[in-house]
Amino acid sequence: MHEELGALEKNRTWELIKLPEGKRAVGCKWVFTVKQNPDGQVKRYKARLVAKGYSQTYGIDYDETFAPVAKMSTIRTLISLAVNGGWKLHQLDVKNAFLHGDLVEEVYMEIPLGFGTDQTVGKVCRLKKSLYGLKQSPRAWFDRFRKAMIGMGYQQINADHTVFFRRSESHITMLTVYVNDMIITGDDEKEIAQLKVRLGKEFEVKDLGLLRYFLGIEIARGAEGIVLSQRKYALDLLKETGMLGCKPVTTPIDQKFKLGAEAGEPVDRDRYHRLVGRLIYLRHTRPDISFAVSVVSRYMHDPRNGHMDAVYQILRYLKSVPGKGLIFRKNGHVSIEGYCDSELASCADDRRSTSGYCIFIGGNLVWWKSKKQSVVARSTAEAEYRAMALGVAELLWLKSMLVELKLDQGAKMKLWCDNKSAISLANNPV
Incomplete structure (x- = not known):
């Protein structure tokens, strides 16, 4: 917590002032998370100060909130281009990404719990930069990042606004960003090295080396090409649902299935939503379950026994092939x-x-x-x-x-x- 608060003060995220008349301050809370490696071992513990953005009022505390994130099809396209071009894939992570966005709105926040002193009595934090939890944080961060990339001579493409590229003679360097995770590829290694240095000066960046683990997807490079899989994610899902010891099946859905809205008695909606949501994310590397998942996702509003049985069949199919994924060849x-x-x-x-x-x-x-x-x-x-x-x-x-x-x-x-x-x-x- 002290490390996080020190980073916020170093970044000049706020200034302490008395709350002006007619204004109100949003609350804040501490959120604790655990970062894990692909093998499940604990990498580090994190404490994050989060503003209670749900208490913000539209038109007063914030206006626009939309911020683009890279589509998974865009990420797979860049990986295919890199494999065919023989390019390396680099990964960067921006520390405290949302703290770099500049706020244009007037936002006040209460003193973080446990850090008040005699000098802070009657004062609040006037936010100069965005903070996790604020409605406008994603937009403020991406706007700041976009301006930084354009200032470095990169162009933003219209097909996907999260992709930036730069051409110098016959060479190309490309970058795509998913919130604070970046993938860099291209055939200009010198420009890639310079880009890392420039980004390090502009933001607090951690160079994660070659791309190996991105958004829960494992990336392995071999003699045949690059393999994308979500094996750990699938096994964690089976373990969470108690299906690790189940009998596997060969298909994710029966070929002559007959599934309708009235398929038995109602089941726990929250559990159904959670399972189907996990399966939807698993589709990023598993086209073989795409049709089956699209069928069970039609009944999210009123799940029944028959729909839950179809979900369990998908899980039994995953038990038979948990490590199946995509291979990208040259x-x-x-x-x-x-x-x-x-x-x-x-x-x-x-x-x-x-x-x-x-x-x-x-x-x-x-x-x-x-x-x-x-x-x-x-x-x-x-x-x-x-x-x-x-x-x-x-x-x-x-x-x-x-x-x-x-x-x-x-x-x-x-x-x-x-x-x-x-x-x-x-x-x-x-």
């Missing part, structure tokens, strides 16, 4: 191709179809989705055509990213579909 190109399909009237409740697609960049899988369509399709061709439209939208987004990075090789994108009627519709300009 294929020597960055061409884009996608595959799409649909299942007609798969939802028993409203007869809507399900679209599915997956997209490859440089021969590596970077994006996939299984989603119920927004309207009822009246034919297989219509359902397949809607799935094609979703796939094309993602293809165009990824293409625009490569064009902005000046890495597009000019090759035509390919979209594969197995329905002749939908292909004929797509080829007909009328």
Whole structure:
């Protein structure tokens, strides 16, 4: 706690003043967390001072709050580009990231509990910089980081605002940021080293070396390429649910499943939400469970016994293959191709179809989705055509990213579909 408070005072996060008339101060609290290594061992203990932002009032204490974070498809795309280019992947962590954002609003906070003295009686902290818990903290931090990157000569791409790049002659350096975690890659090692130095001067940065563990995802580099997996995350989930000793199954969902809204008696909604939420995060490296998870997530509002049984089947499937993940190989190109399909009237409740697609960049899988369509399709061709439209939208987004990075090789994108009627519709300009 003293270390955290010292960092806040060193950063000049606040000044002590008397609370002006007509103003109110938000409270604060201490939050304690444990940082772990991929093997589960304790890395360090952290104490963090958090403002009670839930008591802030919109329009008085804050205005805009949105701040972008890197999409997982963007991170996988950069990894595929790095593998095909033979580039290294570096990882940086910004200490106390939210404390670097400059506040434009007038925000007052109470003295942290346990640190009041005779000199602080009747005073409050007027915040000059953002603090964890404040509604506007993510936006203030990202705005400060964006200005710093642009000041270093980097450009921000429109396809994903969390990606910055810099070109010098034939070399390129790219950076993407997820709150306070950064990934840097490119073929200009000299520029990468200089970027680390400049970021260290601007913020308090910790160089974590080559990318090995990011947002709960394990990254392993081998002779064949880079492997992404969430083995520890899957095993922790099985242990938490008491399913480590369960009998494994070979599929995450029955091929001829019939799951509807009225599937038995109601179950504990909080438990269902927690399990499905954990499975949704596991999809970042597990496209094999994507369809099954999308099915069980449809019943979050009113979970029943049948829905919980479907969740347990996914867990039993994970028991059979906990370490399965994605492999990124060097294929020597960055061409884009996608595959799409649909299942007609798969939802028993409203007869809507399900679209599915997956997209490859440089021969590596970077994006996939299984989603119920927004309207009822009246034919297989219509359902397949809607799935094609979703796939094309993602293809165009990824293409625009490569064009902005000046890495597009000019090759035509390919979209594969197995329905002749939908292909004929797509080829007909009328």
